[in-house]
Amino acid sequence: MLQSFDLVIRGGSVATPGGVVAADVGVTAGRIAAIGALTAHPAAETLDASGLHVLPGVIDSQVHFREPGLEHKEDLASGSEAAVLGGVTTVFEMPNTQPATTDAAALADKLRRAEGRMHCDHAFYVGATAANIGDLASLERLPGSAGIKIFMGSSTGSLLVEDDGALADVLRSGQRRVAVHAEHEPRLRERKALAEASGQAEFHPTWRDVETAVTATTRLLRAAGTTGRRVHVLHVTTAEEIELLAAARDIATVEVTPHHLTLEAPDCYRRLGTRAQMNPPVRDGRHKAALWQAIADGVVDVLGSDHAPHTLEEKSKPYPASPSGMTGVQTLLPLMLDHVAQGRLTLERLVDLTAHGPQRIFQLAGKGRIMRGYDADLVLVDLGARWRIDRSWLRSRAGWSPYEDVEVTGRPVATLLRGQVVARDGALVGEPLGKPARFAETLLT
CATH class of the missing domain: 3.20.20.140 (Metal-dependent hydrolases)
Incomplete structure (x- = not known):
């Protein structure tokens, strides 16, 4: 029986610790459960990453x-x-x-x-x-x-x-x-x-x-x-x-x-x-x-x-x-x-x-790597997108950036926190989900 997932991110180029590979990423209970060819695996939700890179x-x-x-x-x-x-x-x-x-x-x-x-x-x-x-x-x-x-x-x-x-x-x-x-x-x-x-x-x-x-x-x-x-x-x-x-x-x-x-x-x-x-x-x-x-x-x-x-x-x-x-x-x-x-x-x-x-x-616990068992904290990026940083995109209360009107190549398309999409196409998604980070050095004592 094929393993099922809460979410599968399909068709992206995934930045693993071993290098960038063409793969799908399966997520269960907020953590990365599998990396590989997961097309046939059932999932409650899918996210199309075709043409995109999936980064930690x-x-x-x-x-x-x-x-x-x-x-x-x-x-x-x-x-x-x-x-x-x-x-x-x-x-x-x-x-x-x-x-x-x-x-x-x-x-x-x-x-x-x-x-x-x-x-x-x-x-x-x-x-x-x-x-x-x-x-x-x-x-x-x-x-x-x-x-x-x-x-x-x-x-x-x-x-x-x-x-x-x-x-x-x-x-x-x-x-x-x-x-x-x-x-x-x-x-x-x-x-x-x-x-x-x-x-x-x-x-x-x-x-x-x-x-x-x-x-x-x-x-x-x-x-x-x-x-x-x-x-x-x-x-x-x-x-x-x-x-x-x-x-x-x-x-x-x-x-x-x-x-x-x-x-x-x-x-x-x-x-x-x-x-x-x-x-x-x-x-x-x-x-x-x-x-x-x-x-x-x-x-x-x-x-x-x-x-x-x-x-x-x-x-x-x-x-x-x-x-x-x-x-x-x-x-x-x-x-x-x-x-x-x-x-x-x-x-x-x-x-x-x-x-x-x-x-x-x-020594962050469960963060920073696309590996099985790690939190599914991910950002999907379009490496070829040419765009201009505009003040309307900026969210800081200060309301400005030294890079306003600067053209750059490469853009975040979607951000996931523990497998939940929290930002997509320049807009926030859902309610705040942030939690305190955990550190291995403190967990050992």
């Missing part, structure tokens, strides 16, 4: 959805809507909300807010502070926790961990991999007057210069080596950091963003002004080329969007009073599919960076 849903391990406290920019509902429309099925959300996510009560509050409102699966980082060091080992293992996030620079109040002693203390407190924003805060303070005197967004990579990034990353790697703690360096931007990180593969993993791979100084600042302003900054072509080479060399492990929305009114403030950050969760996959179309990376490498890599590094 994107795991975006760096987003800022701004809730609680900053919902005028974004909230968990609108951010997750943008995510699934762009092919993202799991997000890790950052702790610099108001109040910051620094204790069990704040984490529980975010999980309550997400229930019944988020369209994608989710986990929330806990921010390290001088006051919660003694609690970090337990906080990182709570259900729904993505682990610990350290801000070495570019934060305010209690979330800033800028001195070496506090950094080492944080790294000694726990076992899971720690995500780190590495900029050297003392140098940023020393040089801020230069940015204020310039008044021009084009000065941003001069204020937050290469030395600011390299000094912080050097300090971080030294502390990680001393304490034996694994670290994940977020949004790496410089050629010099890539060299340091390539020599520290035993202790450090690397994230880059589509922004730093796509935009380039000084042109982006001349075109977009403060809309191109983010931390660490978009840099010139030398650094952009180094990031692409690091992808080719296998030094980069993950692509994260660093989705960090601000309103256009806020971004219109005079530099440097203008806030840093731009939207990105919805455009991550379209931008990178366009890079695939342009020959800058293979589809297989893109899948590794957006799904296999984050699953491997953060």
Whole structure:
């Protein structure tokens, strides 16, 4: 008797860990039950993927959805809507909300807010502070926790961990991999007057210069080596950091963003002004080329969007009073599919960076791979679709993107979360289905 399925996705080119193969995908109870020739098998529902590629849903391990406290920019509902429309099925959300996510009560509050409102699966980082060091080992293992996030620079109040002693203390407190924003805060303070005197967004990579990034990353790697703690360096931007990180593969993993791979100084600042302003900054072509080479060399492990929305009114403030950050969760996959179309990376490498890599590094349970037994988190894409990113397609509450009116090749057609279609042809489908992500490292304790 032929095996029956809840859903069969028929006729697609499927990106499995062994490569892209022509196959059907059978789904039962929200999980992948079979991959192969399933035409004769009965199914309660079928989805035609002819001419499309079936990829693992994107795991975006760096987003800022701004809730609680900053919902005028974004909230968990609108951010997750943008995510699934762009092919993202799991997000890790950052702790610099108001109040910051620094204790069990704040984490529980975010999980309550997400229930019944988020369209994608989710986990929330806990921010390290001088006051919660003694609690970090337990906080990182709570259900729904993505682990610990350290801000070495570019934060305010209690979330800033800028001195070496506090950094080492944080790294000694726990076992899971720690995500780190590495900029050297003392140098940023020393040089801020230069940015204020310039008044021009084009000065941003001069204020937050290469030395600011390299000094912080050097300090971080030294502390990680001393304490034996694994670290994940977020949004790496410089050629010099890539060299340091390539020599520290035993202790450090690397994230880059589509922004730093796509935009380039000084042109982006001349075109977009403060809309191109983010931390660490978009840099010139030398650094952009180094990031692409690091992808080719296998030094980069993950692509994260660093989705960090601000309103256009806020971004219109005079530099440097203008806030840093731009939207990105919805455009991550379209931008990178366009890079695939342009020959800058293979589809297989893109899948590794957006799904296999984050699953491997953060030990996500049942996510990030098209394999039997894994959650049927999938995105169907048309690699040949040529289209223009239009503001009407964007779902973020911020309402804008640095890529508006940019033509790209490659488009998400449908997004599935645990076997349920949640977005199709540019529209949301059904009610929010997002649940807290699970991590193998916490399930073992």
